[in-house]
Amino acid sequence: MSQSHAEAFAPPREADDERRNLVGLSRAELAAVMAELGEKPFRAKQLWHWIYHRGETDFAAMTTLSKDFRARLTETHVVRRPAVNQALISKDGTRKWLLSLPDGQEVETVYIPEEDRGTLCVSSQVGCTLTCKFCHTGTQRLVRNLSPAEIVGQIMVARDDLGEWPKDDSEVPAEGRKITNIVLMGMGEPLYNYDNVATAMKIAMDNEGLSISKRKITLSTSGVVPEMERCGRELDVNLAVSLHATDDETRSKIMPINNKYPLKMLLDACRNYPGTHNARRITFEYVMLKGVNDSDQDAKRLIRLLKDIPAKVNLIPFNPWPGSFFECSDAARIKRFADILSAAHISSPVRATRGDDILAACGQLKSESERKKKSERAAAAAA
Numbered sequence: 001m002s003q004s005h006a007e008a009f010a011p012p013r014e015a016d017d018e019r020r021n022l023v024g025l026s027r028a029e030l031a032a033v034m035a036e037l038g039e040k041p042f043r044a045k046q047l048w049h050w051i052y053h054r055g056e057t058d059f060a061a062m063t064t065l066s067k068d069f070r071a072r073l074t075e076t077h078v079v080r081r082p083a084v085n086q087a088l089i090s091k092d093g094t095r096k097w098l099l100s101l102p103d104g105q106e107v108e109t110v111y112i113p114e115e116d117r118g119t120l121c122v123s124s125q126v127g128c129t130l131t132c133k134f135c136h137t138g139t140q141r142l143v144r145n146l147s148p149a150e151i152v153g154q155i156m157v158a159r160d161d162l163g164e165w166p167k168d169d170s171e172v173p174a175e176g177r178k179i180t181n182i183v184l185m186g187m188g189e190p191l192y193n194y195d196n197v198a199t200a201m202k203i204a205m206d207n208e209g210l211s212i213s214k215r216k217i218t219l220s221t222s223g224v225v226p227e228m229e230r231c232g233r234e235l236d237v238n239l240a241v242s243l244h245a246t247d248d249e250t251r252s253k254i255m256p257i258n259n260k261y262p263l264k265m266l267l268d269a270c271r272n273y274p275g276t277h278n279a280r281r282i283t284f285e286y287v288m289l290k291g292v293n294d295s296d297q298d299a300k301r302l303i304r305l306l307k308d309i310p311a312k313v314n315l316i317p318f319n320p321w322p323g324s325f326f327e328c329s330d331a332a333r334i335k336r337f338a339d340i341l342s343a344a345h346i347s348s349p350v351r352a353t354r355g356d357d358i359l360a361a362c363g364q365l366k367s368e369s370e371r372k373k374k375s376e377r378a379a380a381a382a383a
Contacts, residue, residue: 005192009125011147012103019078022051023156024149026199027206033077039069045208051079052209055156055165081153082107087161094354097157101126101150105143107187109154111162111179112354119181122154124197125188130222133254134244134287136321137187145193151200155182155210182212184219185240191224191231201235214238220285225261225269232274239273240283240314241266245293246301254292263305270309281310281347287318288329288337299340312347319356 014020022030031044043065050062057079059070082099085106089095095111110121128135129142159165162178182204184190190197201217204210219231220240232239245251251258258266270282284306288294302313315338318328329337334350341348 005129006145006195009129009142009144009193011145011150011196019076021080021149022047022077023079023081023153024147024151024200024203026148026202037072037076043069048206048209052203052206053166053169053211055159057081080149081157081160082150084157084161090354090357092354095158095161097154097161099154099157101146107146107150107154109158109186111158113178117180118178119183120155120158120179121183121186122151123186123188124151124184124190124193128188129192130189130255130257132222132242132244132256134289134318134324134326136324139323140187142188145196146188148196148199148203151197152203152210154186155179155204155212179212181216182218183240184217189222189224190219191221191227194227194231198231198235201237215280218283222255222257223261223266223269224257225265228269228273232276236275238280238283239270239276240285241270243284243302243313244287244289246298246305250293254289267305267309276310278310281312284311284313285316286313287316288334289318290327290329290333292326294329294333294337296336296340299337303341303344303346306346312349313341315348315350317350317353319353 020033022033025033027044027048030047031041034041034043034047046064047062050056050064056062059065059073059077059079062070065073080102082101084097085100086098087095088097093113097109099107099109101107105126107123107126109123112119112121123146125145126143127140128137130138132138158179164178182201184197184201197219201219204212204217205214214235214237217235218238218240219235220242221228221231222242228239231237242255243251244255245258246263248258248262251263270276273282276282286293286302306313315334317334318326320326320328338348338350
């Protein structure tokens with residue numbers, strides 16, 4: 001399924017007459033480009049440093065390259081990020097960028113500052129194919145997968161806006177890094193775009209470039225079981241699983257992917273996820289939906305489901321969005337649910353809602369063009 005999905009929703013190829021974008025190329029691919037240009041392999045290392053360590057987009061400013069080589073690169077290649085269509089800042093400091101891609105599609109990226117970390121929520125697809133009933137993104141049809149350049153470019157755009165590229169060859173900016181953590185929890189299902197996500201994350205983890213530790217990267221999946229083991233083996237990043245229900249009937253109603261990969265299959269894959277132990281637990285995301293999945297019985301079933309899995313449960317108050325028909329569980333009910341899990345020695349923090357005034361909270365991401373289309377359709381229907 002994942003391979004056919006990748007082919008059906010592949011990002012567009014660059015036109016033959018376009019300057020080729022160097023962002024998103026692996027080290028091997030960048031070295032191959034240098035060979036095509038008749039340059040020695042060390043040129044790839046120099047470019048890698050300028051693109052991913054210094055954040056430079058202008059070849060003319062890459063002063064360790066010869067003037068002639070810089071001129072040739074300018075004619076044939078480019079260092080391009082997604083364009084920022086809109087940048088919003090929430091009253092709580094959360095930032096959201098609406099990014100425009102070369103073919104006119106849009107995605108959203110969110111930065112969440114906290115006292116001890118700064119987390120960037122990255123998208124992997126335009127839209128989503130999973131149609132989870134409580135998720136705003138799921139109401140936008142899947143258009144296509146993002147390329148490695150479009151995925152890693154989101155990190156680079158955020159660093160641009162936050163001003164955190166080093167001004168020299170120091171390891172980090174003088175004031176320290178604002179982006180410390182990456183979560184693949186934005187628009188789309190990362191494991192349905194695994195190859196492009198993997199290429200982008202290997203670039204992000206490279207210690208001579210963006211240098212984000214794999215221990216600071218979390219990939220969130222709704223449960224694409226066949227790709228989970230591969231992800232752990234090849235990337236060794238943290239895993240978060242969107243669970244949201246404790247029985248197959250309820251989960252299938254709110255998350256149709258459960259019909260393909262039911263709870264037993266999903267949880268067996270979690271038990272076998274490489275590198276999991278008590279110091280490195282799997283995070284289970286659980287959105288609190290009033291009268292749907294928030295009873296004492298649900299909490300007790302959840303304890304049984306997670307037996308023998310090093311686990312942490314993030315309880316997420318439901319974030320309403322225009323047209324949603326769920327309600328958030330009451331604060332007292334959420335506390336009761338958390339207390340039951342805590343009594344069973346399962347860590348169960350309640351996630352603070354961030355950025356809801358700019359529709360940047362969990363489950364609220366959706367490209368602005370899709371919002372406008374929906375609004376226009378509603379207006380036309382009412383006319």
